[in-house]
Amino acid sequence: MKRRDFLASSLAATGAAIGGALDPFARIAAAADDFADVKITRVVGFDLLTRRDKLVGRNSRLDVHGDRSMDRMIRISTSSGVEALGPCRAGEEQVAQLLGRPALSFFARDERRMNSPLGRRSTALWDLAGRLLEKPVYELLGGAGGERVPVYDGSIYFMDLLPQRADNWRDQLRREIDAARADGHRAVKVKIGRGKRWMERAAGDARDIEVVQLIRAHAGQDFAIGVDANNGYDLAGARRFLSAAGPLKIAFVEEMFPETVEDCLAMKAFIAEQGWQTKVADGESQRAPEAFRLFVEAAALDVLQGDMKHFGFELILAEAALAAEKPGILVAPHNWGSLLGYYMQLHVGRAIDNFYMAEHDPLKTDVLRADGYTRRDGYATVPDRPGLGLAIDEAKFADDVKINFDLRA
Ligand SMILES: [Mg+2]
Secondary structure: OOHHHHHHHHHHHHHHHOOOOOOHHHHHHHHHHHOOOOEEEEEEEEEEEEEEEEEEOEOOOOOOOEEEEEEEEEEEEEOOOOEEEEEOOOOHHHHHOOOOOEOOOOEEOOOOEEOOOOOOOOHHHHHHHHHHHOOEHHHHOOOOOOOOEEEEEEEEOEHHHOHHHOOOHHHHHHHHHHHHHHOOOOEEEEEOOHHHHOOOHHHHHHHHHHHHHHHHHHHOOOOEEEEEOOOOOOHHHHHHHHHHHHHHOEEEEEOOOOOOHHHHHHHHHHHHHHOOOOEEEEOOOOOOHHHHHHHHHOOOOOEEOOEHHHHHHHHHHHHHHHHOOOOOOEEOOEOOOOHHHHHHHHHHHHHOOOEOOEEEOOOEOOOEEOOOOEEEOOEEEOOOOOEOOOEEOHHHHHHHOEEEEEEEO
């Protein structure tokens, strides 16, 4: 029997059992039983190298970020021939524990989580479940988000401090904004905090403001600008920055200073006094959703930014559930340096109804095909395809990819 017929027959049976109401999770439950004999037969670990079209400079904390990055990945094969992939930094020993196990045995569908030896590094298992059940991952995660996911380009760093740009950085800045627009963006995140480490304080602060003014003048009023200081200011400095930049309509301020409930509340109060709509965002360095509890209870942040790959789907959903306890608090996962994390965020954006924006680090690879993922007018789309909807170009994979391990049952 073909998989589609298989699903159709279990669907009919389930429909009858619950009086014709086709509860999607009952459907998934029935299908999961049908796939009990599908086992994981092989897991290949590899490094997916990615690149940017530009050299990305410093931020307030770290030196030049360069034009390369990498996702550590796994590829899973099953006895039914269905394959899956995902980012995974779990060690070989943990990954080996998947071998011989039923492909859907980790999937706790009602809790929307994977209970597996990979822990929070479960993305490939979500892809696998989606491919077997013929559902996009966002649907397995809840499917409560909008059809289009708001997105921003997070790659506007300190191009003015790259020696090769020193004389023409304003042109380079305008080119980077144009490139973001051409890439479908209507929002960018701009790094600030030059005065923390790389410039004298007053000169660095003045440059931060000049950069934001230049972007507003170049991009126009209908372009969203967020700023990220990587904790390069303190509360007083953040107030100083916003006193100058606030009238330019800043969408959000991120990591202006190391976050405390007290300082974040003071920042929010300052913004409210001025009548600005600027959101206060923070949290990329938090290690678990529970760290956000006090901030949510006090409504000290508008946007929670747990890291997409570090949290994984399960913990980002937990963070979103926590955020939902206070109306108006949104989730915007941090995602720098990861192409897979970008696609993961888009699935989260389609899964939850309190999603703010996805962070796009403009990374590329020829090894992965992402047909149906688009970016236009500031929104991204996700293909209505099983799993993550990503595919490997086998020829490019064979040529370009470094295999870390190849484990078979
Ligand atoms: Mg940040």
